[in-house]
């Protein structure tokens with residue numbers, strides 16, 4: 001569980017990702033989202049960093 005905080009895991013699909021986009025979620029927490037889930041993050045109105 002702790003490793004998920006530090007590893008590069010997609011916040012949405014939970015898959016390990018090499019490249020990710022950083023977003024702030026609705027709790028203003030920094031999360032990583034893989035490119036496949038970017039449209040989903042945009043729909044959820046995550047703030048891009």
Ligand SMILES: [Zn+2]
Pocket residue numbers: 010011012013014015033034035036037
């Ligand atoms: Zn993903």
